Amino acid sequence: MAKDTLTAAEAPPRRDGTLAHIGHVLRENPVTMLAFAMLGFFLGCALLGPVLVPYDPLATEAARALEPPSFEHWFGTDNLGRDVFSRVIVATRLDLTISVAAVALSFAFGSVLGGMAGYWGGWIDAVLNRCLDTIMAFPLFVLAMGVVAALGNTVENIIYATAIINIPFYARLVRAEVNIRRNAGFARAARLAGNGDLRVLAVHIFPNALPPMMVQVSLNLGWAILNAAGLSFIGLGVRPPTPEWGIMVAEGANFIVSGEWWLAVFPGLWLMLAVFTFNLLGDGLRDIVDPRKRT
Amino acid sequence: MLQIEDLSVAFRTRKGEVNPVRGISFEVARGEQLGIVGESGSGKSVTSYALMRILDAGGEIRTGTISYGGIDLRRAAERDMRSIRGREISMIFQNPRAALNPIRKVGHQIEDVLLQHAQATRQDARAKAIEALEAVRIADPQARYDAYPFELSGGMCQRVVIAIALACSPRLLIADEPTTGLDITTQKSVMDLIRELARAREMGSILITHDLGLAAQYCDRIVVMKDGRIVETGAPQRLFTEPEHPYTRRLVDATPVVGASIRSLLPAEARTPEPAHRVQDHPVLEAVDLVKTYPSKSGPVQAVKGISFAIRAGQSLGLVGESGCGKSTTSEMIVRLLDPSSGKILFDGQDIAAVPAARFAWHPLRREIQMVFQDATDSLNPRDTGASAIAEPLARMGGLGGRALKARVAELADLVGLPQPLLSRYPHQLSGGQKARVGIARAIALEPKLLILDEPTAALDVSIQAVVLNLLVDLRARLGMSYLFVSHDLNVVRLLCDEVIVMKGGEIIERGPTAQVMSAPAHPYTRALIEAAPQPPVKTPA
Numbered sequence: 001m002a003k004d005t006l007t008a009a010e011a012p013p014r015r016d017g018t019l020a021h022i023g024h025v026l027r028e029n030p031v032t033m034l035a036f037a038m039l040g041f042f043l044g045c046a047l048l049g050p051v052l053v054p055y056d057p058l059a060t061e062a063a064r065a066l067e068p069p070s071f072e073h074w075f076g077t078d079n080l081g082r083d084v085f086s087r088v089i090v091a092t093r094l095d096l097t098i099s100v101a102a103v104a105l106s107f108a109f110g111s112v113l114g115g116m117a118g119y120w121g122g123w124i125d126a127v128l129n130r131c132l133d134t135i136m137a138f139p140l141f142v143l144a145m146g147v148v149a150a151l152g153n154t155v156e157n158i159i160y161a162t163a164i165i166n167i168p169f170y171a172r173l174v175r176a177e178v179n180i181r182r183n184a185g186f187a188r189a190a191r192l193a194g195n196g197d198l199r200v201l202a203v204h205i206f207p208n209a210l211p212p213m214m215v216q217v218s219l220n221l222g223w224a225i226l227n228a229a230g231l232s233f234i235g236l237g238v239r240p241p242t243p244e245w246g247i248m249v250a251e252g253a254n255f256i257v258s259g260e261w262w263l264a265v266f267p268g269l270w271l272m273l274a275v276f277t278f279n280l281l282g283d284g285l286r287d288i289v290d291p292r293k294r295t
Numbered sequence: 296m297l298q299i300e301d302l303s304v305a306f307r308t309r310k311g312e313v314n315p316v317r318g319i320s321f322e323v324a325r326g327e328q329l330g331i332v333g334e335s336g337s338g339k340s341v342t343s344y345a346l347m348r349i350l351d352a353g354g355e356i357r358t359g360t361i362s363y364g365g366i367d368l369r370r371a372a373e374r375d376m377r378s379i380r381g382r383e384i385s386m387i388f389q390n391p392r393a394a395l396n397p398i399r400k401v402g403h404q405i406e407d408v409l410l411q412h413a414q415a416t417r418q419d420a421r422a423k424a425i426e427a428l429e430a431v432r433i434a435d436p437q438a439r440y441d442a443y444p445f446e447l448s449g450g451m452c453q454r455v456v457i458a459i460a461l462a463c464s465p466r467l468l469i470a471d472e473p474t475t476g477l478d479i480t481t482q483k484s485v486m487d488l489i490r491e492l493a494r495a496r497e498m499g500s501i502l503i504t505h506d507l508g509l510a511a512q513y514c515d516r517i518v519v520m521k522d523g524r525i526v527e528t529g530a531p532q533r534l535f536t537e538p539e540h541p542y543t544r545r546l547v548d549a550t551p552v553v554g555a556s557i558r559s560l561l562p563a564e565a566r567t568p569e570p571a572h573r574v575q576d577h578p579v580l581e582a583v584d585l586v587k588t589y590p591s592k593s594g595p596v597q598a599v600k601g602i603s604f605a606i607r608a609g610q611s612l613g614l615v616g617e618s619g620c621g622k623s624t625t626s627e628m629i630v631r632l633l634d635p636s637s638g639k640i641l642f643d644g645q646d647i648a649a650v651p652a653a654r655f656a657w658h659p660l661r662r663e664i665q666m667v668f669q670d671a672t673d674s675l676n677p678r679d680t681g682a683s684a685i686a687e688p689l690a691r692m693g694g695l696g697g698r699a700l701k702a703r704v705a706e707l708a709d710l711v712g713l714p715q716p717l718l719s720r721y722p723h724q725l726s727g728g729q730k731a732r733v734g735i736a737r738a739i740a741l742e743p744k745l746l747i748l749d750e751p752t753a754a755l756d757v758s759i760q761a762v763v764l765n766l767l768v769d770l771r772a773r774l775g776m777s778y779l780f781v782s783h784d785l786n787v788v789r790l791l792c793d794e795v796i797v798m799k800g801g802e803i804i805e806r807g808p809t810a811q812v813m814s815a816p817a818h819p820y821t822r823a824l825i826e827a828a829p830q831p832p833v834k835t836p837a
Contacts, residue, residue: 184674196657
């Protein structure tokens with residue numbers, strides 16, 4: 001013993017704050033660095049976009065309709081003469097809001113449901129699982145369409161619909177992660193330390209499920225954006241003239257045949273970049289919330 | 296037969312190169328039983344992987360030669376290695392259950408090996424597989440041929456693994472901790488079997504273990520490894536009576552043998568007089584007719600069949616038995632993590648079994664009964680630092696906070712000998728011994744009256760086990776706690792406990808003062824337990 005504790009004690013004390021750890025994760029992996037840089041860019045667009053863009057995204061100018069990309073209009077103009085670049089940037093806020101809110105909702109509900117099912121098991125588990133099975137038995141996009149059509153065509157309802165179709169993934173994941181740990185030594189030790197079941201679950205077991213959850217969150221953010229855009233594309237959800245990537249692709253698609261490709265391609269490209277960013281983010285996020293990476 | 300010279304192995308990792316094996320040389324003669332003994336991290340397993348050429352990715356043999364019967368294993372083509380593995384040199388791994396494919400019948404798994412090495416044809420494979428099962432003395436081999444691994448006990452699985460390893464009559468057998476995780480009587484029968492088969496077939500064997508006592512009993516010659524180097528080689532008798540290297544002496548000292556006292560496990564310079572603990576007459580805890588019944592497919596199963604015992608204030612009671620005897624169920628009921636089916640648990644005269652386990656967290660007596668868990672790694676939340684693990688019970692039940700809490704955590708760390716800088720580390724940054732200390736500090740944080748120790752040293756190296764046991768003795772004298780020490784190892788229990796209870800099949804079959812039970816066991820099962828423990832040569836008094 002003397003030896004094993006001594007050598008460790010001699011090692012320089014490490015100061016490993018959360019910020020330093022995030023810095024380390026970013027330096028470690030250039031892909032993560034790129035993903036975070038792109039996330040920063042999108043967040044910047046979402047926060048400051050409306051202030052920065054050169055044109056009013058809603059202002060029409062019939063005289064300059066359907067101009068190809070130029071120095072003046074980087075992404076060209078659409079059939080009403082609106083600046084596509086301005087619209088694409090301004091749309092970021094709406095698209096990100098929808099996806100982040102939807103994912104946050106499904107994360108929260110999925111965690112609570114999955115945590116309960118995994119921890120207590122029994123009938124709670126059985127009932128929950130059958131409900132989730134029912135949700136997953138529908139084609140998810142069709143389910144979302146149905147929800148939006150039934151509840152009404154608003155941004156909130158897109159968020160709810162997207163959240164509902166994602167809940168099963170979180171609930172299943174949390175359930176499995178909680179289940180394997182509910183009788184782990186540290187959970188029993190927490191009970192001995194005077195924690196009731198709820199606290200053991202919420203404070204001790206659930207945080208251990210975070211690393212795989214983060215991967216799920218990042219993939220889901222991408223899906224949620226696609227889902228929202230998809231709903232708008234088929235005419236549900238966000239209504240024109242609000243700038244939104246899905247609608248812009250839908251409206252622009254009509255003009256591709258006549259050669260005005262920029263109407264659909266640029267919003268589509270932005271959509272793709274956003275999804276790509278979130279997918280790349282996964283590993284980095286996981287490493288940030290995993291204390292085992294702090295070596 | 297096998298000759299290793301100046302072997303060194305290097306691994307590339309994120310933090311640079313690691314050298315687990317640094318220039319070792321040894322040989323195994325035909326039919327010789329060699330033991331490689333060392334603690335975790337000494338490079339003993341890596342050595343065997345290197346000679347079988349099954350090192351993990353990133354590992355490579357840096358220098359040295361490995362020659363087996365004239366073949367240079369280091370330069371042999373992968374194709375040749377494949378036929379050597381299993382056919383000439385076989386290996387038994389640590390966890391028999393993990394070594395078997397869980398979804399294939401054991402008979403088929405033996406056949407696979409036979410067919411692979413062309414030792415059998417489709418027609419006679421079954422007969423030969425059953426023959427192999429017979430050779431490892433599995434009862435009713437015909438029926439066992441069709442068994443799946445999960446249907447077999449740990450000892451049986453290890454026998455099947457041995458059958459697979461020996462199916463092709465190899466000339467060298469490497470056993471890497473073949474009995475870790477097995478009960479002590481199973482350990483004895485498995486080791487006896489390996490020795491017997493090796494002798495009958497004139498097969499050489501290498502036993503890799505952390506247990507010097509076990510190696511001494513079953514090997515002709517022992518190689519002691521430390522930090523990737525061989526520190527000493529010799530016959531077991533000689534190693535025990537006159538160890539040359541100080542590290543060997545430490546290991547010999549730390550091995551609990553008959554006649555050792557708890558302080559004699561420590562290196563000579565660390566031995567202080569053993570503090571006396573005072574046993575009072577009134578019981579701190581009484582278990583009355585405890586029963587635990589579990590439902591199962593074939594009707595209810597009684598894991599604990601109405602046992603009664605008492606722990607007096609200041610006393611250390613040993614609860615001994617093999618896996619499945621109900622000792623863990625008993626300790627979980629006592630510590631109030633599990634509700635008994637019937638019976639009473641009287642703590643200071645108050646029946647605490649009346650309060651359901653789910654609500655016991657808020658019971659005022661919660662702080663008086665604490666536990667040190669078997670697996671220190673598993674019992675620490677990977678997301679909490681050592682300090683927050685120790686602080687948890689203090690904050691929840693001790694009503695401490697802020698500076699007082701910090702001071703108390705630091706005080707506890709001192710008490711268990713955990714250096715302060717380590718408190719801010721996460722469990723994965725701590726060694727096994729350090730994690731055990733964190734677990735003990737957490738359990739004694741509120742100075743409970745009763746501490747349940749569930750095999751607290753089972754996962755530790757012997758030298759760390761020695762330190763932890765001594766720490767427990769010191770804490771007992773200092774804080775006046777009572778211990779319920781749960782273990783399968785009578786040799787360890789003997790060192791710490793005043794009285795001992797032996798359990799088998801959910802019942803208490805023997806109880807009494809430790810010395811009396813050890814020297815004159817009344818029940819044949821107790822005698823079997825005592826005899827099954829490795830009996831290394833008696834060491835010279837140091």
